[in-house]
Amino acid sequence: MFGKLEMTNLHVSIDGQPILKGVNLTVEPGELHALMGPNGSGKSTLAMTLMGHPRYKITGGEIRLNGEVINAWTPEKRAQAGMFLSFQYPSEVSGVPFAQFLRTAFHAARQPKQPVPFATFQERLTTGASAVKFGDALLERSVNEGFSGGEKKRAEVFQLRVLEPELAILDEPDSGLDIDALKTVASALQQYRNAQRGFLVVTHYQRILQYLKPDRVHVFMDGRVVRSGGPELAVQLEAQGYEPLMRERV
Amino acid sequence: MSTPTRAQTQALDQLKSYRFGFHEPDASIHTSRPGLSERVVGEISHWKNESDWMRRFRLKALAIFAQKPMPTWGADLSGINFDRIRYYIKPGDKPKANWEDVPAGAKRTFDRLGIPQAEQKWLAGVGAQYDSEVVYHRTKEQLAKRGVIFTDMDTALREHPDIVKQYFGTLIPPADNKFAALNSATWSGGSFVYVPQGVEVELPLQAYFRINSKDFGQFERTLIIAEEGASVHYVEGCTAPVYTTDSLHAAVVEIFVGPRANVRYTTIQNWSKNVYNLVTKRARVHEEGRMEWIDGNLGSKVTMKYPSVYLVGRKAHGQVLSVAFAGAGQHQDAGGKAIHVAPETTSLITSKSISKDGGRTSYRGLLHVAPTAVNAKANVRCDALLLDPASRSDTYPTMRVKQKRVTLGHEASVSKIGEEQLFYLRSRGLSEAEATAMVVAGFIEPIVRTLPLEYAVELNKLIELEMEGSVG
Numbered sequence: 262m263f264g265k266l267e268m269t270n271l272h273v274s275i276d277g278q279p280i281l282k283g284v285n286l287t288v289e290p291g292e293l294h295a296l297m298g299p300n301g302s303g304k305s306t307l308a309m310t311l312m313g314h315p316r317y318k319i320t321g322g323e324i325r326l327n328g329e330v331i332n333a334w335t336p337e338k339r340a341q342a343g344m345f346l347s348f349q350y351p352s353e354v355s356g357v358p359f360a361q362f363l364r365t366a367f368h369a370a371r372q373p374k375q376p377v378p379f380a381t382f383q384e385r386l387t388t389g390a391s392a393v394k395f396g397d398a399l400l401e402r403s404v405n406e407g408f409s410g411g412e413k414k415r416a417e418v419f420q421l422r423v424l425e426p427e428l429a430i431l432d433e434p435d436s437g438l439d440i441d442a443l444k445t446v447a448s449a450l451q452q453y454r455n456a457q458r459g460f461l462v463v464t465h466y467q468r469i470l471q472y473l474k475p476d477r478v479h480v481f482m483d484g485r486v487v488r489s490g491g492p493e494l495a496v497q498l499e500a501q502g503y504e505p506l507m508r509e510r511v
Numbered sequence: 512m513s514t515p516t517r518a519q520t521q522a523l524d525q526l527k528s529y530r531f532g533f534h535e536p537d538a539s540i541h542t543s544r545p546g547l548s549e550r551v552v553g554e555i556s557h558w559k560n561e562s563d564w565m566r567r568f569r570l571k572a573l574a575i576f577a578q579k580p581m582p583t584w585g586a587d588l589s590g591i592n593f594d595r596i597r598y599y600i601k602p603g604d605k606p607k608a609n610w611e612d613v614p615a616g617a618k619r620t621f622d623r624l625g626i627p628q629a630e631q632k633w634l635a636g637v638g639a640q641y642d643s644e645v646v647y648h649r650t651k652e653q654l655a656k657r658g659v660i661f662t663d664m665d666t667a668l669r670e671h672p673d674i675v676k677q678y679f680g681t682l683i684p685p686a687d688n689k690f691a692a693l694n695s696a697t698w699s700g701g702s703f704v705y706v707p708q709g710v711e712v713e714l715p716l717q718a719y720f721r722i723n724s725k726d727f728g729q730f731e732r733t734l735i736i737a738e739e740g741a742s743v744h745y746v747e748g749c750t751a752p753v754y755t756t757d758s759l760h761a762a763v764v765e766i767f768v769g770p771r772a773n774v775r776y777t778t779i780q781n782w783s784k785n786v787y788n789l790v791t792k793r794a795r796v797h798e799e800g801r802m803e804w805i806d807g808n809l810g811s812k813v814t815m816k817y818p819s820v821y822l823v824g825r826k827a828h829g830q831v832l833s834v835a836f837a838g839a840g841q842h843q844d845a846g847g848k849a850i851h852v853a854p855e856t857t858s859l860i861t862s863k864s865i866s867k868d869g870g871r872t873s874y875r876g877l878l879h880v881a882p883t884a885v886n887a888k889a890n891v892r893c894d895a896l897l898l899d900p901a902s903r904s905d906t907y908p909t910m911r912v913k914q915k916r917v918t919l920g921h922e923a924s925v926s927k928i929g930e931e932q933l934f935y936l937r938s939r940g941l942s943e944a945e946a947t948a949m950v951v952a953g954f955i956e957p958i959v960r961t962l963p964l965e966y967a968v969e970l971n972k973l974i975e976l977e978m979e980g981s982v983g
Contacts, residue, residue: 312938316930340940352935356953362939365949370940403953420939 263290264343264428264459265327266311272321273303273310273484280306282484283322286461288428293460295470295495298481299503304463305349307481308432311461312346313339326428340370345426347417349433349463354404359416360386362404363423370424382423389422392449410437418449429453431462435469447472467499480506546594549573552696555599559665559699562672572685572695579689585875586813586844591787596759598697598730654712659743660705661716664732667703674705678734682765682793682821690761690789694730698763701731706741708769715744715777715963733764737772737800744775746963758786760811766794768802770824775803779966781973782810784841790816798824798853805961808835808843809973817875819848822856822884833862834958834970837870837902838977846893846907848877851884851917862893863955866902867977873905878919880912890920896954897927898947948978 266288273281280303288294298304310317311324313336323330326342334342354362367382390400393415405413414434421429434450435443447469454460462473470478470492478494479486480503488494488506552573556566581588654661660671668675685695706712737743760782768774774794782788788811794802804818820829831847849858864872874893895904906923928950936946951974952959959967 309934312934314934335943336934336937337940337942340938346938348935348938352929352932354932354936354950354953356956357949362949365941365945366936366939369942369945424939 263327263457264288264426265290265325266428266459266461267325268307268311268322269325270322271307271310271319271324273306274318274320275306275316279320280317280484281310284485286479286486288459288461290427290459291454291456292476293454293462293473295473295475295478296461296463296481296486297465297478297495297498299507302481303484304481305432306484308346308349308430308461308463311430312336312344337369340424340426343427345421345424345429347414347421347429347431347434349436351405351413351417353406355406357404358401359404360400363400363420366420367423385423385425389419389449392422392445392452393419394445395419411439411442414438414446415442415449418446422449422453427457428459429461431460433463433465435464435466443469444472467495470495482506545597547573547576547596547598547693547697551598555697555699558599561668564676565668568680568685569696569698572692575685576689576692576696579686579692582689585815586842586873588787588789588813590812591759599699657710658707659710659712660703662703664701664703664734665699667734671703671705674736675703675734678736678765678767679732680765682767682795683763683791688791691763691791694732694761694763694791697730698732699730701733701762702735702745702747703733704735704743704745706737706743706772708738709740710738711742712744715746717746729758729760729762731762733762735764735766735774735776737766737768737774739769739797740771741769742773744777744963746777746966758783760786760788760790762790762792764790764792766792766802768794768796768800768827770798770800772797773801775805776818777805777962777966779807779962779970780810780814782814784810784812784838786811788814788816790814792816792818793821794819794829795821795823796827796829799826799828800824801828801830803830803961804832804847805958806831806833806845806847807958807962807966807970808833808845809970809977811843812840813842813844815844817846817848817877819850819877820858821850821852822858822887823852824856825853826855826857827853828856829858831858831860831862832958832961833860833864834955835862835864835872836974836977837864837866837872839868839870842871842873844873844875846874846876848879849889850877850879850881851887851889852881853883854885855887856884857888858890860889860891860893861957862891863896863958864894864904865896865898865951865954865974866904867898869899869901869903871903871905873907874923875907876909878908878910878912878921880914880917880919882913884914885916886918887914888918892920892922894923894954895925896951897925898951899928944978948975951978 268284268286271281271284284307296304306317313334319332324332326344331339364382395415399412405416408416418434434446438446451473475492478490478492480488549570552569556569680695683691685692704716735745766774766776780788792804796802802820806818808814818831822829829849833845833847835843835845837843843864846862847860849860860876862874864874866872872895876891878889878891880887891908893906897904904925908921928947932950933943933946936949937943941949952971959970962970
């Protein structure tokens with residue numbers, strides 16, 4: 262298994278309102294791409310669309326996973342094919358302990374359903390928990406309910422470590438984190454990288470990229486990629502902001 | 512013969528898919544003619560060889576039933592036709608104490624419900640109701656030795672007439688409501704539990720109920736008495752086969768909780784979706800006694816059921832946990848009532864309801880605090896979950912508080928299952944049905960965790976089936 266993701270001239274509307282206006286972007290297996298851009302530029306819309314949110318309508322273009330067009334796939338089918346989205350605002354599920362949720366997702370995310378040794382899940386649970394510094398008490402709490410902002414972000418990366426996707430989209434995994442939590446999240450992600458797995462990380466800040474070392478950085482404005490470059494582009498954005506790029510476009 | 516239309520085929524498939532929707536050929540010995548009259552009521556009493564006071568009680572109740580108008584304040588009951596119901600069916604002769612003697616048809620039915628297996632594991636005693644009379648009944652020896660009586664109501668009337676006469680119909684008199692009157696006139700079967708002073712029954716006592724005859728109303732009567740310091744958990748589970756015409760289930764349950772006694776009554780109701788389920792349940796709790804109603808309502812066309820606690824002794828405690836699920840064509844009108852009469856009494860009513868595919872749930876509750884109930888504490892919490900825009904939920908809370916020194920709490924919430932929440936779960940690989948089932952399971956978790964394990968598993972399984980749309 263490997264994770265290659267391509268977006269070709271992708272157009273998306275929400276409730277009839279065009280948001281994405283021709284996105285072209287390719288994440289090769291083994292690469293980590295950072296997507297940066299001002300608020301409201303459509304970064305989260307792209308993340309949701311890639312995972313198949315039913316309210317986000319593709320009006321043109323294509324999404325391919327490992328060469329296959331997945332425009333019409335349900336979210337669960339994408340998950341089962343090895344895709345994962347770390348949410349900016351994860352939902353709460355009252356009355357369902359986090360550990361139970363993880364177990365259910367672990368079994369649901371593998372299709373066709375093959376028997377898994379019990380030890381595999383247990384092993385990932387232990388490794389994942391220690392990678393994001395997740396205590397047993399949190400595992401018994403309801404999914405995301407009453408979690409602090411930082412706990413929610415760590416819980417998302419915890420899920421990634423347990424589900425082991427090939428293609429991970431992370432929507433602001435760093436927002437609202439203090440410096441220690443940021444290091445924890447970043448290193449849990451960095452450990453997970455290998456030559457097959459692809460990553461698309463949406464972020465506002467260059468800080469997390471110091472730990473993650475992106476292969477490519479893209480600037481997103483008004484529903485499309487307006488500039489791409491190496492890690493130095495993130496540093497430049499941090500120093501100058503998006504203003505110069507916006508002026509350029511006018 | 513013509514080929515069935517597509518609609519007919521679909522209807523048949525639906526019947527097949529209803530898990531417990533099977534029924535055995537009818538081999539009953541006595542069956543009353545449809546409709547209700549003094550003659551029918553007299554016949555029931557005659558067949559049962561009842562004493563004169565019960566016959567008079569029945570006839571008096573019949574007169575009250577005839578006088579009382581149909582209640583119009585709740586669910587729509589216009590589909591009930593009293594003239595088409597058969598009020599008494601008696602399979603076999605006497606209750607059988609031995610599994611081997613149970614009629615083969617009834618046994619097959621029980622087999623499919625998994626009763627013998629369940630019994631082997633952990634049942635303390637089984638009173639299983641087949642049609643209107645208990646045909647299989649056994650009380651564990653050690654319970655009998657400790658003075659615990661667990662038998663069907665008809666046997667109790669014969670063998671323990673003094674206890675029955677002292678309590679029967681005193682908490683829910685026939686005049687209480689139209690369906691209590693109907694039950695009082697036509698009752699048959701049900702359970703009788705007597706726990707003497709200081710005796711604690713560790714394992715739950717169980718009874719299974721089943722409607723198994725076309726157009727047949729089931730009017731069982733349950734009476735539970737826990738003397739001072741006694742403790743018992745009674746579990747009642749109902750499943751019913753699917754029929755094409757409407758059936759009526761109107762039960763009466765009376766519970767007497769003595770000082771410092773402890774009673775828990777658990778029901779998971781899964782009547783088929785043509786049954787009118789109209790049940791009166793009431794408990795009277797004495798000083799420092801404790802009563803808990805756990806009430807799950809999944810099936811039926813219409814359910815109206817508000818388990819009540821009358822807190823008549825100082826520091827008596829009453830609790831109602833109610834969970835209701837309404838799918839297409841169903842109306843679950845459920846809730847609870849707490850009546851505080853004595854000082855320092857406490858009550859807690861928790862209601863959780865789920866509506867799907869245009870189903871309707873109502874919470875209907877009463878909180879009554881009498882002037883004598885100084886320092887009473889009462890809490891009501893009702894939460895409704897709507898799974899789609901076509902579904903409906905209403906709340907009808909009534910509070911009558913006649914004492915100022917009380918602590919009252921009332922919280923209500925209605926939530927809709929969120930598109931974002933479902934998307935979140937689906938993005939983790941769960942199908943839409945699995946995701947919905949998970950949200951629902953979490954929603955009712957506070958109630959499920961109070962259930963005996965087998966019931967918790969069954970309830971979750973039933974909810975899952977409802978989500979897949981594979982039930983009725």
